[in-house]
Amino acid sequence: MAGDETLFTEAGLRRQITFEGLDYDEFVRCMTDQRTAPIVRASLAEGESRGVTGTPWVFVNNQQVDPTFEAIEAAVEAALEAGQ
Amino acid sequence: MPPSAFGISPRGRGGRGEWRDTLASMRLLTGALLLLACLAAACGSGDEAVRDTATATSERAERPATITQQQQTQPRQTTVQDTTAQEVDQPAEPQSEPQADQLPADDVGVHKGLRSERHVLGEPDAPVEIRYFGDFT
Numbered sequence: 001m002a003g004d005e006t007l008f009t010e011a012g013l014r015r016q017i018t019f020e021g022l023d024y025d026e027f028v029r030c031m032t033d034q035r036t037a038p039i040v041r042a043s044l045a046e047g048e049s050r051g052v053t054g055t056p057w058v059f060v061n062n063q064q065v066d067p068t069f070e071a072i073e074a075a076v077e078a079a080l081e082a083g084q
Numbered sequence: 085m086p087p088s089a090f091g092i093s094p095r096g097r098g099g100r101g102e103w104r105d106t107l108a109s110m111r112l113l114t115g116a117l118l119l120l121a122c123l124a125a126a127c128g129s130g131d132e133a134v135r136d137t138a139t140a141t142s143e144r145a146e147r148p149a150t151i152t153q154q155q156q157t158q159p160r161q162t163t164v165q166d167t168t169a170q171e172v173d174q175p176a177e178p179q180s181e182p183q184a185d186q187l188p189a190d191d192v193g194v195h196k197g198l199r200s201e202r203h204v205l206g207e208p209d210a211p212v213e214i215r216y217f218g219d220f221t
Contacts, residue, residue, distance in 0.1 A: 059216075
């Protein structure tokens with residue numbers, strides 16, 4: 001990201017979107033019509049209220065765990081034992 | 085000049101000359117007719133060749149137009165015939181990937197005014213909730 005400062009220009013986006021095999025005009029329509037903006041803003045607000053400061057960020061039964069398979073597995077096992 | 089001086093009477097010589105002239109004329113006429121017949125045959129076969137080429141060209145020109153018309157009139161109804169024609173004449177379009185809202189979900193509803201999806205793996209009553217925040221969720 002830091003190496004390509006032109007990525008978030010219109011030309012850079014067009015180049016990248018086309019490279020990914022997507023329709024650039026449809027991409028711009030989705031980006032500008034704001035249809036999903038409320039969902040994104042709500043998710044952002046929920047993350048901020050939970051103290052999320054970065055991604056990926058994982059909670060298991062409202063307890064933050066490292067976003068690794070081993071940590072999540074251990075948290076799930078612990079939750080299952082606590083529930084029995 | 086006496087008639088017997090050359091052994092040929094002027095009339096007889098003249099008659100033989102006319103016969104030879106007539107024979108030569110007939111040969112020329114026959115040759116000309118044969119030449120015309122050959123030319124006519126050659127031109128006839130050439131017309132057919134041109135007509136065949138024109139027919140083939142027009143068929144090739146009409147076929148993509150027909151497919152285009154089918155796509156315009158039936159943009160979302162792909163039939164087996166259309167698919168076959170596209171495979172022959174046009175590269176197949178990449179299949180669209182399933183949309184996010186088409187992913188299998190066990191429970192899709194609204195939670196706090198927002199769309200909520202709950203995917204259950206394994207025991208449905210397991211008291212474990214995993215909440216994930218990512219860049220693209």
